Each structure stands twice: as structure tokens, then as C-alpha cells.
Amino acid sequence: MTADVVAQDEQAMPKGRDLYVVLGALMLAMLLAALDQTIVATALPTIVSDLGGLNHLAWIVTAYLLAATASTPLWGKLGDQYGRKRLFQTSIVIFLVGSALCGLARDMTELIVFRALQGLGGGGLMVLAVAIVGDVVPPRERGRYQGLFGAVFGVASVCGPLLGGWFVDNLSWHWVFYINVPIGILALLVIAAVLPSTGERERHRIDYLGTVLIVGWAVGLVLATTWAGTRYDWLSAPIVGLVVASAVLIGVWLLVERRAAEPIMPPRLLADSVFSLGSAISFAVGFAMFGALTFLPIFLQVVHGVSPTLSGVHLLPMMLGMLVSSIGSGQLISRFGRYKIFPVAGTPIIALALYLCSRLDENASTLSMSLRFALLGFGLGLVMQVLVIAVQNAVSYRDLGAATSGVTFFRQIGGSFGVAVFGSVFSNRLAAHVEDLAPVLPPGFDPSAVQGNPQLLDRYPAEVQQGVLHAYAQSIDSVFLWAVPVAAVGFVLTWFLREVPLRATSQTRDYGEGFGAAPTVRSSRHEMERALSELMRKDPKALELYERLGARSGVGLPAGSVWALCRIAKDVTVTGRELAERAGVAIEHGRPYVDRLVDAGYVRRRDGTLAITGSGRAVAERLFTARREGLARHVEGWSPEEHPELADVLARLAEASLGDEADGEILGPGPEPTGRRA
Structure with missing residues (x-):
């Protein structure tokens, strides 16, 4: 690599206003994809009331998570191989088509299928937007700009539930999806007009079979956890069959990954204790986070009768707690070089917060709920970013990118399972509690209709109102109680997490990981460029x-x-x-x-x-x-x-990084003139 080649690369990058327009369009596209993991949370009660299918509620979230998680490795490698601009435009189109179809969905099955299509495009938006930053920003500045993209995840986490509630209150739940269309079209036009077709091409042996097998065993296990105890008994033939088939697919997947030229997840990583423990803890964290985000709005809207918008406001303490602890832990790690203490402290805080949430009822005060939600967010923020740092610090250079992707992958899979298990527990417990209320309920009463319109209860006697609200409260309490052992297992695992002396590159913060909003796919090269770029800022x-x-x-x-x-x-x-x-x-x-x-x-x-x-x-x-x-x-x-x-x-x-743009300081008062003329 010669200096003149580096200079040519820099000259091909957009400058000034063009650069800021490109970065703005990329951030806008990424914001859309990140929002769609959280924006539906406060709209879920209304969606279920309108379309029916309470037992399938969890799949509205799970379908998006699974599709985005499974597709990100493909988008990343296809972008390296064929160029990122056209693939990024393709992912925007897929996302917009999925969004429009979600808004037009007439029943729950259609919505779930279209959410998967939306997730397929969303996975491309998130991974390719970050990769394109490396194509359009000089290396010395990448840390600063990628930090802005990390902040997008934080904004999405905080604003998603609030925006979802606002759309439901002021327009309709359909606009949770329709709003993506005009914004996405704007981003698409800007990208087409301003983004150059730059970036090196890199040949890959893409692991298509490994991707299909991941989707197969993940869907099988999520279906088993969704249907067990609701549609089928736990030991029924369909549930046992799904579990066995998923186990077989996992075995085949490991064999395929062992032989793949470029596996999505090298099996040797699973033998590394730091990676395997970090992934298991990350699974538990994702389980708790996405489960809570999905079912807390139901508790707030139904049990406490707040509007969808206000339910988003009630979730702000959780998001702000996560924001504060994520940024704070990253700064402390950078300063002191120690990281194990944070997951050791964070996981019991998560478990305690989940237990306290399981004690909430229809009489809980706003202050009491806010403190518990903030505690849950604080615990989550202490753990998520640190797990990425731990595995990056422990693995070899060749596995750096795969290890980073692997931890975020297991967090997303944990979220899928968390939503599915929580949904199964909620549906099962609600059915049982409603059955207990049968003697006092009027004929033909449908408790699930209360989710979309809690005011329906106003037409019934106080005994019915109190009974239904208590049934919902008890059902959601069971959800959080079931999550406590998962967090407790995560706490036990943190004690076995080996702390390796922190490398300088591992002390750089990636806020995108801290907020846990999106799966990450970066090669070892991209991961090292990001870390060194951040260090060069110092x-x-x-x-x-x-x-x-x-x-x-x-x-x-x-x-x-x-x-x-x-x-x-x-x-x-x-x-x-x-x-x-x-x-x-x-x-x-x-x-x-x-x-x-x-x-x-x-x-x-x-x-x-x-x-x-x-x-x-x-x-x-x-x-x-x-x-x-x-x-x-x-x-x-x-x-x-x-x-x-x-x-x-x-x-x-x-x-x-040498001889780049200067600000005049370098050529300050210097040598005496020699009398020569330029």
C-alpha cells in the first residue's frame, strides 16, 4: 500500500456538504431499522385487539428479530463482495415494502409474515450503514462518526415506545409502519444521488447453508416455546417433535460450520470459555430486555389504563437507566481497565428488578413503577456493552469480527426466545385466571378485547372490572417471575467469566453495542479499524x-x-x-x-x-x-x-492519518522565510 493510493482513496470520498448529506441519510435509514424493534411495543395491545390472535402476539416482535439477526451476516458479506451502495438501496426497498404491507395486514398471520420481510430489510440497513461509513469517512475520523451511529441506537431505544404510543393515540397502529415509507423514500433518493460507489471489493465464500440452518433451529425452538402450554401440552408430540428436530438441526449446523470456508460462527469460538460464557450471559440479557419491552406496555395500558403514548413515557426511566449505565460503565472501563465487575453487579440488579416488577399490581404508584423500570434498565446497561468488550479482548485477531457478531447474535436470539416464552406464559396464565373469573363474567365476554380498548370495562360492574384487571396483573407478574431464574443463571455464569488484561483496542467504546438495539456484523479488519480510529482521536x-x-x-x-x-x-x-x-x-x-x-x-x-x-x-x-x-x-x-x-x-x-486536513495550528509561528517564492 503506497501513500499515493491512500490519497486517491481519500479524494474519492465525499466532502463537506455531500458527506454530511450521506451520513444523514445513513443515520436516518439506520434509525428506521432500529426503531422497528421497539416502536411496536406500545402498539401491541391495540394491534392484538384489532387483528385478534392473542396467542401470536409475541411473533410480531420475534419475526422481526429473527429475520434481522439471521440476515445480517449475508448482507455484510454480500456488501463486501458486490459493493454496498446497490445492496443498501435493495435493503431499503425490502424494508419499505415490508413496512407498507405490515400497515395493510388484515390478520395476525399476514402481519407476522410481513414483519419477517421487514426484518430482512432491516438487517441490511443496520449492517450496511455502519460499513458504508468506512467507505466515505477518512480513517482518522471514523471513530467519531461511528460514535454518532451508536447514538442512533440509543435514540431508537428511548424514542421507539414513545413514538409507537403517539401514533396509536393520534392516528392508528397502522402508522407505526406507514411512517417508514416517506422517510425511507427520502433516504433512498439521497443515497442514490450522493453516495459514491466506492469501497474495496472482497471475495467471500458465503455460508448460505449455515444461515438456513440457523433460521431452522431458531424458529423450531421459538415455536416450541410459543405453543407449549397454550396450543399443545408440554409433552405432546408436536412440541417434542419440534425440540428434537431443532436439536438435530443444531448438530447439523455445527458440522456445516466446521467445514465451511467462512462460517457465520466458527465452532472453535464455542470452545473458548470467555466467548461461550459471554454468549450465554448475553442470551439471558436479551431474554430479559426484549421480554420486558414487549409486555410492560400491556401492563401499563390495560392494568393502569394509561394511553399508548403515556405508556411510552412510563418506559423512559428504563431506557434512561440503560443509557446512563451503558455510557458510565464504558467510561469507567476505559479509565481503569477492569470490566468483570460490571456484569457481576449488573445481572443481580436485573434479577432483582424483574422480581420487583413481578410484585406490581393494579394499585402500584407511578413512582414505584418508574423506580423499578429504571433499575431494570440500569442493570441491562451495565452488562450489554461489557460482554462485547470481554470477548473482543479474549479471542485471537482472526476471530475478532466473528466473536463480536456472535455475542450480539446470541443477545438477539435470547430476545426472540424471551418474547416467545413470555408470550406463552402470559397467554397461559391469562386463560387460567379468566377461567377462574367465569362465574362473574357476562356471557361472550372477551378479555383480549380489553387490550385495545381498556374503557370497555367501564360498562361492566366493579366486580368484573377489578377481576379482569387483577387477572391481567397476575398474568404479567408471572411473566416477570419466570424471567428471574434466567437472570439468576446469568449472574452465576458471570462469576466464571475470566478477566483478561484489557488491550488498548478493547478500551474503545462502541455505543451501538451498549444499547443492544441491533445485531452487528463486522469483519476483524473493520473492528480493528474502528478501535484504532477511536484511539487516534486521543x-x-x-x-x-x-x-x-x-x-x-x-x-x-x-x-x-x-x-x-x-x-x-x-x-x-x-x-x-x-x-x-x-x-x-x-x-x-x-x-x-x-x-x-x-x-x-x-x-x-x-x-x-x-x-x-x-x-x-x-x-x-x-x-x-x-x-x-x-x-x-x-x-x-x-x-x-x-x-x-x-x-x-x-x-x-x-x-x-498523516498529512490529512489541518486547521492552521500546525503551520503556526514557525521558521523564518528563506526568500523563495511559491
Whole structure:
């Protein structure tokens, strides 16, 4: 990799307004996909009341989660292989078609199928948007911009339930899905007009069979947990058959993954204790989080009679608690380098919060509920990001991307199971409690209709009202009580989680992981570029950085001349005016620094054009090497000498981060002018 190739890559990237327009469209598309995991939560009671099918309620959430989780590895690798722009546009179209069809759904079966289609597109939106950032943003700035994309997940987590409730109250539940269409079309048009078809192409052996098998065993187990105890007995032939078939598919999947050229999840990862324990804990966290998000709105709207919008407001303490602890734990880990304490503390907090939620009833105060929801969110935030850090820190470089994806994969699968199990428990317990109420209920009374319109109870005697509300409260209490053992198992597992001394790259925060809103698929290369980019943001000020590099390389030049030499070496030839514009100074102000290079024979000046000489290129290579060695200290233990790809990442970032756009500080008061003219 030569400096001029790096410079050409940078020149192909959008600049200024075009860059911000592209990033805005990408963030908008990702926001839509992330919102659709949480926005339906507060609309679920109304949807079930309108379409019927209380027993299938969980599948409205589960279908989206499973489709998005299973499809993200395919989108990621297809994007690497065929280019991301067209695939990103394709994923937007699929998502919009799914959204429109969801809004038009006439029954629960149609809605579930269309939600799966929507999830298929949503998986592409999330993984490709993050990948495209690497195509359009210079390496030194990627950490900053990817941090903005991580914040999108936080916004989606906080605003999703609130927006869903607002649409139900002011329009209809159909608009929870319709709203995606105009916004998505806007993002599609902007991407088509502004996003360049850039990015390197990388050949892959795509693991289609592994993907199909994952979907097979996940759907089989989720169906078993959904139907057991409701449609069929736990030991009935259909349930036993689903469990056995899923177990067989898991066995076949492991065999296929062992032989696949590029498996979705290398089986060797499952033998790593940190990864396997981290994934198991992540499963438990996803189980609790998505289950709570799905059934708390039902409790609030039915048992406490609040509007869908207000039920979203009531969930804000949970989201804010998750936000605070996620950001706070990340900062503490970066400062002290210790991470095990957070899941050890977070999982019992989750278990306690779930138990306290199981004690809520129709008489609970708003303050009491808010404190319990905030406690649950606080516990979740302490665990989610830390599990990603733990596995990234423990695995080898070749498994870095797969390990990161694997932990988020198990969290999403845990969410699918959590929603399914919670749904089964809720339906089963509600049916039992309603049966107990049969003597006092009027003929033909349908308790599920209360979910969409709690005011229906107003027409019945107080005895009926209190009985139905108590039945709902008890049923949802059972849901949270069943989740307590899952969180408790997660707590026990955290004690066996081995704490490995934290690498520098593992101390960088990825807020997208902290909020747990989306499955992640990044290669080891992309993961390392993100971490190093974040670490480069902590570099000393530009003036000090170039002074250090000059001294370390034995180059007797001021910082401004070092910067100019790196820039000219990357451009090969550049006019004095263009160089001054890049430096952010007037051409007269920067001339003395270039004069030094001309006097030393590093740069040749002719008719206002500056060109690198052979000796100048040799000195620039010394500077690039010093920068590369400095970055290599951040990846100590990753063995770049054993991984050519990692060595290439270091070389690219070293060259790309020197001689980039300056703000005028580097070419501050410097050497005396030599009298030469540009």
C-alpha cells in the first residue's frame, strides 16, 4: 500500500456538504431499522385487539428479530463482495415494502409474515450503514462518526415506545409502519444521488447453508416455546417433535460450520470459555430486555389504563437507566481497565428488578413503577456493552469480527426466545385466571378485547372490572417471575467469566453495542479499524504529534514542514495553493515551511507546483513507519507480524492519518522565510 493510493482513496470520498448529506441519510435509514424493534411495543395491545390472535402476539416482535439477526451476516458479506451502495438501496426497498404491507395486514398471520420481510430489510440497513461509513469517512475520523451511529441506537431505544404510543393515540397502529415509507423514500433518493460507489471489493465464500440452518433451529425452538402450554401440552408430540428436530438441526449446523470456508460462527469460538460464557450471559440479557419491552406496555395500558403514548413515557426511566449505565460503565472501563465487575453487579440488579416488577399490581404508584423500570434498565446497561468488550479482548485477531457478531447474535436470539416464552406464559396464565373469573363474567365476554380498548370495562360492574384487571396483573407478574431464574443463571455464569488484561483496542467504546438495539456484523479488519480510529482521536494535538514524529524519525524539520512533506508525498504533486487550503492557512503563511523542504531537496518546486523527490519520499516513509510503530503499540498482543491483514490496517491508518486536513495550528509561528517564492 503506497501513500499515493491512500490519497486517491481519500479524494474519492465525499466532502463537506455531500458527506454530511450521506451520513444523514445513513443515520436516518439506520434509525428506521432500529426503531422497528421497539416502536411496536406500545402498539401491541391495540394491534392484538384489532387483528385478534392473542396467542401470536409475541411473533410480531420475534419475526422481526429473527429475520434481522439471521440476515445480517449475508448482507455484510454480500456488501463486501458486490459493493454496498446497490445492496443498501435493495435493503431499503425490502424494508419499505415490508413496512407498507405490515400497515395493510388484515390478520395476525399476514402481519407476522410481513414483519419477517421487514426484518430482512432491516438487517441490511443496520449492517450496511455502519460499513458504508468506512467507505466515505477518512480513517482518522471514523471513530467519531461511528460514535454518532451508536447514538442512533440509543435514540431508537428511548424514542421507539414513545413514538409507537403517539401514533396509536393520534392516528392508528397502522402508522407505526406507514411512517417508514416517506422517510425511507427520502433516504433512498439521497443515497442514490450522493453516495459514491466506492469501497474495496472482497471475495467471500458465503455460508448460505449455515444461515438456513440457523433460521431452522431458531424458529423450531421459538415455536416450541410459543405453543407449549397454550396450543399443545408440554409433552405432546408436536412440541417434542419440534425440540428434537431443532436439536438435530443444531448438530447439523455445527458440522456445516466446521467445514465451511467462512462460517457465520466458527465452532472453535464455542470452545473458548470467555466467548461461550459471554454468549450465554448475553442470551439471558436479551431474554430479559426484549421480554420486558414487549409486555410492560400491556401492563401499563390495560392494568393502569394509561394511553399508548403515556405508556411510552412510563418506559423512559428504563431506557434512561440503560443509557446512563451503558455510557458510565464504558467510561469507567476505559479509565481503569477492569470490566468483570460490571456484569457481576449488573445481572443481580436485573434479577432483582424483574422480581420487583413481578410484585406490581393494579394499585402500584407511578413512582414505584418508574423506580423499578429504571433499575431494570440500569442493570441491562451495565452488562450489554461489557460482554462485547470481554470477548473482543479474549479471542485471537482472526476471530475478532466473528466473536463480536456472535455475542450480539446470541443477545438477539435470547430476545426472540424471551418474547416467545413470555408470550406463552402470559397467554397461559391469562386463560387460567379468566377461567377462574367465569362465574362473574357476562356471557361472550372477551378479555383480549380489553387490550385495545381498556374503557370497555367501564360498562361492566366493579366486580368484573377489578377481576379482569387483577387477572391481567397476575398474568404479567408471572411473566416477570419466570424471567428471574434466567437472570439468576446469568449472574452465576458471570462469576466464571475470566478477566483478561484489557488491550488498548478493547478500551474503545462502541455505543451501538451498549444499547443492544441491533445485531452487528463486522469483519476483524473493520473492528480493528474502528478501535484504532477511536484511539487516534486521543492523539496529542497535531502540532505536538508532528513534532514527536519528526524527533522519533530523526527528521530535523519543524512540525509544519513534517506535515507538508507527508501531504506532498501522498499527493505526489500538488500546487502551493491547494496545499495551503488543506493546511487552512494563507499561501504566504505556509511558504516558509515548504521552503525548508525545497532547500533540503525533499520537494521540487516548478511553476507553483510542488513534487516529491526520491529523497523526500524516503524521509516520508520514515515518518509513516514511525507512525505505524506508534499505532502498533495499541495492538500489542494481536501479533500483526502473523496477520498480514492487520499489518496492512496499520500501514493504511498510519499513512491516512498523516498529512490529512489541518486547521492552521500546525503551520503556526514557525521558521523564518528563506526568500523563495511559491
